[in-house]
Amino acid sequence: MIRKAAKALRERFLRNMIAPAPIFPAKWRAVLYRLSGIDIGNANVQPRCYIVGDDVRIDDEVFINHSCIIHGPGSSIRIGKGTWLAMNVTICTSTHEIGGPERRAGAITPKPIVIGTGCWIGAGVTIGDGCIVAAGAVVTRDCEPNGLYAGVPAKRVRDLPLA
Numbered sequence: 037m038i039r040k041a042a043k044a045l046r047e048r049f050l051r052n053m054i055a056p057a058p059i060f061p062a063k064w065r066a067v068l069y070r071l072s073g074i075d076i077g078n079a080n081v082q083p084r085c086y087i088v089g090d091d092v093r094i095d096d097e098v099f100i101n102h103s104c105i106i107h108g109p110g111s112s113i114r115i116g117k118g119t120w121l122a123m124n125v126t127i128c129t130s131t132h133e134i135g136g137p138e139r140r141a142g143a144i145t146p147k148p149i150v151i152g153t154g155c156w157i158g159a160g161v162t163i164g165d166g167c168i169v170a171a172g173a174v175v176t177r178d179c180e181p182n183g184l185y186a187g188v189p190a191k192r193v194r195d196l197p198l199a
Contacts, residue, residue: 043073046071046072046073047072047073047088050068050069050071050072051068051069051072051073051074051086051087051088052086052087052088054068055068055069055072055081055085056083056084056085056086057083058083058084060083062080062081062082062083065080065081066078066079066080066081069081069087069094073090074087074092074093074094075092075093075094076092076093076094077094077095077096077097077098077117078096078097079094079095079096079097079098079099079100079115080098080099080100081100082099082100082101082102082103082104083102083103084102084103085100085102085103085104085105085106086104086105086106086107087106088105088106088107088108088109089106089107089108089109089110089111089112089113089129090108090109091108091111091112091113092106092108092112092113093112093113093114093115094115095114095115095116095117095118095119095153096117096118097117097118098115098116098117098118098119098120098121099119099120099121100120100121100125101120101121101122101123101124101125102123102124103123103124104121104123104124104125104126104127105125105126105127105128106127107126107127107128107129107130108127108128108129108146108149109129109130109146110129110130110146111129111146111147111148111149112129112148112149113127113129113148113149113150114148114149114150114151115127115151116150116151116152116153116154116155117153117154118153118154118155119151119152119153119154119155119156119157120155120156120157121157122156122157122158122159122160123159124159125157125159127149127151127157128149129146129147129148129149130144130145130146130147131144131145131146131147131171132144132145133145134168136197137166137182137196137197137198137199140166140167140168140196147171161175161176161177161178161179162178162179163175163178163179164178164179164180164181164182164183165181165182166181166182166183166196166198167179167180167181167182167183167184167185167196168183168184168185168196169185169186169190170184170185170186170187170190172186172188173185173186173187173188173190174187174188174189174190175189175190176189176190177189177190179192180192182195182196182198183195183196184196
């Protein structure tokens with residue numbers, strides 16, 4: 037019980053209070069993440085980034101820009117060598133079964149995420165209300181509401197019911 041509480045405190049304090057602080061020197065962020073239980077190489081993690089989960093591996097030469105969220109409870113996240121994440125990128129292992137129009141997100145199901153070597157995860161699109169974006173889709177343009185988007189680049193493949 038005490039070990040579990042100490043681990044949670046370590047994660048919350050080091051990982052998500054001290055390391056993300058803009059005043060904290062960037063060259064020491066990876067050290068703090070390592071001390072908090074993250075398997076991290078010599079990644080360059082900018083301020084205001086939050087990492088949650090017990091099975092997160094971030095390889096060498098990874099650049100994580102300001103205000104990213106890596107959220108992996110219940111599953112694993114792997115970020116390969118040389119990958120760059122743009123500002124405000126969110127990586128989340130929780131997914132859902134498709135629900136009705138009143139709530140598209142059905143039952144929660146954690147799924148592992150693997151981002152390969154040398155990838156670039158960009159930013160700058162809007163996902164409309166009631167949308168579903170399929171795994172593996174590459175969203176390069178705004179997604180209109182109540183649609184299922186899939187493919188590379190992502191295209192609207194199906195209208196979702198409104199009732």
